[in-house]
Amino acid sequence: MDKKKILVINGPNLNMLGQRDKNHYGTVTLGEICEMMRKEDYFDYVFFQSNHEGDIIDKIQHTSCDAIIINPGAYTHTSVAIHDALEIKKCEKVEVHLSDVDNRDDFRKINFVRDVCTHTVSGLKEYSYIEAIKYLKKVL
Ligand code: DQA
Numbered sequence: 204m205d206k207k208k209i210l211v212i213n214g215p216n217l218n219m220l221g222q223r224d225k226n227h228y229g230t231v232t233l234g235e236i237c238e239m240m241r242k243e244d245y246f247d248y249v250f251f252q253s254n255h256e257g258d259i260i261d262k263i264q265h266t267s268c269d270a271i272i273i274n275p276g277a278y279t280h281t282s283v284a285i286h287d288a289l290e291i292k293k294c295e296k297v298e299v300h301l302s303d304v305d306n307r308d309d310f311r312k313i314n315f316v317r318d319v320c321t322h323t324v325s326g327l328k329e330y331s332y333i334e335a336i337k338y339l340k341k342v343l
Contacts, residue, residue, distance in 0.1 A: 206247045207269035207343050211240065211332075212259060213252040214276030220301075227302035229328035236329050243336045246343075256282055263288040269343060270295035272335045279304070279316055286315040295342055297335040300325035 213233060216223065221232040231239075237250050246269075251262050256278060263271065263285075271294065278285050279300070289296055296319065303326030304311050317323055321342075324334040 206245065207339075208267070209246045209248050209336075209339065210262070210266045210268040210271045211237070211248055211250045212262060212271065212273040212275070213250075214259060214274060214278045215254040217274060217276050218252050218254070227307070229301060231329045236332055239329060240332055240336060243333065245340055246336065256284055260284055260288040263292055268294065270297070270339050272297045272299055272332065272339075273316070273320070274299045274301070274332075275316055280311055280313045282315055286319055289316060289319040295322070295339060296320040297338060298323040298325075299331045299335050301328045301331055302326060 217233055220228055233252060240248055249266060253259050275285055298316050298320040322338050324331045327334055
């Protein structure tokens with residue numbers, strides 16, 4: 204049987220992992236996270252990173268997939284447009300954060316994506332992405 208396809212989206216500044224605040228985001232690069240995920244080979248992965256809101260929306264709209272794992276980065280706290288794009292998409296959608304985003308600055312408590320995602324994993328640094336895969340393994 205064909206493997207299910209997971210679209211993995213990373214938003215702004217996540218291409219800078221390894222150089223960002225290590226206390227919140229750990230030390231691994233985004234490339235290393237993708238490698239870790241690929242090893243969980245029950246699924247096929249399409250990896251996409253962009254610093255641009257519209258490009259993220261285009262990817263959500265135009266990629267057929269069985270589930271989405273998304274770390275919208277700072278767009279989590281600002282983007283009605285990404286909220287709306289995710290709302291349209293009828294599949295499992297996992298919101299992921301490396302840091303414990305609910306227990307940081309007050310402005311990070313505003314969250315535009317949570318209510319249109321089916322599950323959230325945060326605060327486990329790179330392992331948040333692995334937990335998201337484990338969740339999808341259970342529900343897909
Ligand atoms: C983040 C948390 C966001 O608040 C921040 O803007 C990011 C990364 C995380 O993975 O912890 O860029 O989404």
